[in-house]
Amino acid sequence: MSSIASRLARPFRRVLGALPWVIAGLLLGVAVHILSVFALPRLAPDDARARLAEVTAVNRLTTLSGGGSVVLPLADPAFETAVCRFDLSAGPLHVRAPVTPHYTAVALYTATGIAFGAINDRAATRRTLDLFVVTQSQRRELSTDEDETAADNLILVSPTTEGFVLIRALAVQPSLGPLIREQLAAQSLCEILTPEQAPATQ
Amino acid sequence: MRLLPGLLLALGIGAVTGLGLTALSVGRGTGAGTLRIGPWLATPKAGTPEADPYSRAVTARLGTLPLALADGLALVADADSSGAAIDGRCTYRVAGSVPPARFWTLTAARADFAPVVEEGLRQAFTSYEIVRLAEAGTDVLVAPQARAGNWLPSGGVADLRLILRLYDTPVATTISAATVLPSITRLSCP
Numbered sequence: 001m002s003s004i005a006s007r008l009a010r011p012f013r014r015v016l017g018a019l020p021w022v023i024a025g026l027l028l029g030v031a032v033h034i035l036s037v038f039a040l041p042r043l044a045p046d047d048a049r050a051r052l053a054e055v056t057a058v059n060r061l062t063t064l065s066g067g068g069s070v071v072l073p074l075a076d077p078a079f080e081t082a083v084c085r086f087d088l089s090a091g092p093l094h095v096r097a098p099v100t101p102h103y104t105a106v107a108l109y110t111a112t113g114i115a116f117g118a119i120n121d122r123a124a125t126r127r128t129l130d131l132f133v134v135t136q137s138q139r140r141e142l143s144t145d146e147d148e149t150a151a152d153n154l155i156l157v158s159p160t161t162e163g164f165v166l167i168r169a170l171a172v173q174p175s176l177g178p179l180i181r182e183q184l185a186a187q188s189l190c191e192i193l194t195p196e197q198a199p200a201t202q
Numbered sequence: 203m204r205l206l207p208g209l210l211l212a213l214g215i216g217a218v219t220g221l222g223l224t225a226l227s228v229g230r231g232t233g234a235g236t237l238r239i240g241p242w243l244a245t246p247k248a249g250t251p252e253a254d255p256y257s258r259a260v261t262a263r264l265g266t267l268p269l270a271l272a273d274g275l276a277l278v279a280d281a282d283s284s285g286a287a288i289d290g291r292c293t294y295r296v297a298g299s300v301p302p303a304r305f306w307t308l309t310a311a312r313a314d315f316a317p318v319v320e321e322g323l324r325q326a327f328t329s330y331e332i333v334r335l336a337e338a339g340t341d342v343l344v345a346p347q348a349r350a351g352n353w354l355p356s357g358g359v360a361d362l363r364l365i366l367r368l369y370d371t372p373v374a375t376t377i378s379a380a381t382v383l384p385s386i387t388r389l390s391c392p
Contacts, residue, residue, distance in 0.1 A: 021208040025215025032220025037228065040259035047262045073315040074266040074276070076367055077325035078307045102330065103305065103369060107270045113261055115249045118270035120370055166267060170305070170369075172330040 041112065048072060048113045052164060056085045059093070061167075061190040063181055076168075080181040084165040084190035086133065088158060091192045092142075093133040095165050098187035099124050100180055103170040108133060111162045119154065128187065133158050133165070165190055228259045239379055241285075241386045242277040242366065246377055264315065274303075274369035275377065280313070282386040290318065290362035292391040293345040298384035300340055303371035305329045308342055310356050311363045318357035327354055340384055 041047070051071055056062040064071050064081045075081060086093050097106050099121045106129055107118040121129060131154040134142065139157050167188055171177040235247040235254040248257040249268030261268055269276050281287050282294060290310075300306050309326040310318050317325050327342055332352055343349045346358035356362050364386065368374070373381060 018208065018211065021212045022215060025212035026219060028212060028216025029219030029223065032216055033223040033227075036221060036224040037255050037259050040224075040228065041262035044259075044262035044265070046265045048265050048267045051265050072266050073264050074268070074311075074365075076307055077309060077317065078328050105273045105369075107267070107273055109249075109267050113249060113267050114251055114253070115268065115270035116251075118272040120273065122370070164267065168273075170328065172328050174324060 048109075048164070049111055052083055052085055056083050058085050058087050059090075059190060059192050060084065061185075061188050063185045078172075078174075079168045079170055080177055080184055082167040082184045082188050084167075086158075086163055086165060086190065088133065088135045088138065088161045088192075091194065092138050093165075094189060094191055094193050095131050095133060095167075096187070096189035097129040097167045098169075098183050099127050099129060100169040100183055102172050104129060105168050106131065107166045107168070108156060108158065109164040109166065110158070110160045111164075112160075113164075116159055116163075117156045123154070130154065131156060132193075133163075135161055224259075228256060228263060237377060237379060239277075239377075239381055239383055241279040241281050241283050242383050243279070244275065244277045244377055246271065246275060246374060266315075269367070271374045274367055275371060275374040277366045277368075277383065279364045279366070279386055282388050284388070286388065288362045288364065288386070289391070290344075290356035290359040291346060293343065293349075293389045294356075294364075295387045295389055296342045296344060296364065296366075296384050297340060297387070299382055300329070300366070300384060301368060301371060301373040301377075301381055303329075303368035303373065305370075306340075306366060306368045308340070308354060309365040309367070310344060310354055311365060312359055313361035313363060315363070315365075318359050318362065319355050323355055324353075327352060343389075 055071060061082050061084045064083060084095070095106060097104050103121060105118060105120040107115055109115050119129065119131065123129065133156050135158055139155065142155065167184060169180050169184055171180045235245055235257050237244045237246070245257045247253045248261060250271065279288065288294065296308060306329045307326045312318055319325060332340060332342070342352040342354050344354045344356050344364065346356050366384070
C-alpha cells in the first residue's frame, strides 16, 4: 500500500521540483519580451535611417522615383516624395518646397524617425513654402539681435542635430506623377545657410 | 531538480516565451496607442514623441516614417467588416462615408506593405478621381480583375491589406471608437 503511494509520488515530486524553475522561466520570458520590444527600435537593421542613408546625400535633396513606396514602406503611392537628410552642425537649414496644384506637405523627423514638425501648403503665403530648421543653440543666436515678431519666417527647432526632411506632393492621377516629380526636383531646396544668409528678420 | 538542468530549463522557457511574445505582438495592433474601429486599425500617435513602445518597434521594423498628425492619418485594414481576413483573390466593396478631410487615398498593399501590382498599374485611388455614384462618400471595388466603376486592382495576392489615408484632417487628433469609417464587404470569392 505504502509502496504504491511512494511509486506514484515520485514522478509527482519531480514535477513539483521543476515547478519553481518553470515559473522562473516564465517571469524571465516577460522580462525578455519587455526588453526586446524596447530594444527593437535600436536594433532594427533596416529602419528608415538606414534605408535613406543608402540613397541620399547629407544636406542635399533627393527625389524618390515611383512614389517612393519601395524605399520607404507604407509611403503613399499617390505621392511624389523628396528627401533631405540634414546635419545642422554646419549651420541652420533652409527648406523650400513648391506649392503644387493639389497638396504639398513638409514633415520633419529626428534621426530615429520621430516627427517633430509638419506643415502643409495652407501655411504658404507665397508660391513656395519656406522654413528654417535650427538647433536649440542656433535658435538662441537668431533671436538675440532682432525682434522676431517682425519676421515672416517659419523657424522650427530640431531636438537633434541630424534628421530628415520629407517633402511630399500629391499627384491626383498616376499620370500626373512625373510632372509633380519634376516640379519638386526643380523648385525644392534643402541647404545649409552661411552666416550672412541667416533668416532675415526685418 | 538539480541546479544546472533547472537553470537551463528556466533560460529556455524565458527565451522562447519572451521572444515568441515579441514576434507575435509587434505589428498586430498591440499597444495602448492602437485603436480598432470596425475593420480599421489606427495608431495616431505613431511617429510622435508620445508613441507607445509597440508602435515604435513597428515603425523601426518596417523601416518607415509614419505620417505626422498635422499631415494626415493612416488607417490599415487586414480584415473585412465581418472579421474575416482580407484575401486578394476575392472581390470587396469599400463603401460608406469618410470623415471630413481635405482629401483621402485608398491603397492596396501586401502584408509587408510592398505594392501588389507592378509600377504603371493603379496602386491607389485618390478622392479627387473617385466617380461618385450617390451622395455617399466612397464606393470602391477591390478585385483581381477589372471592374466597372472605381476599380482598385488587388493583384490576387492572399495577404492583402487596405490602407485608407486621410490628409489635412481634424480627425487625426479627435479619432475615437465612435468615428464613422467606410465598411469593407466581401462580395464574392472564387
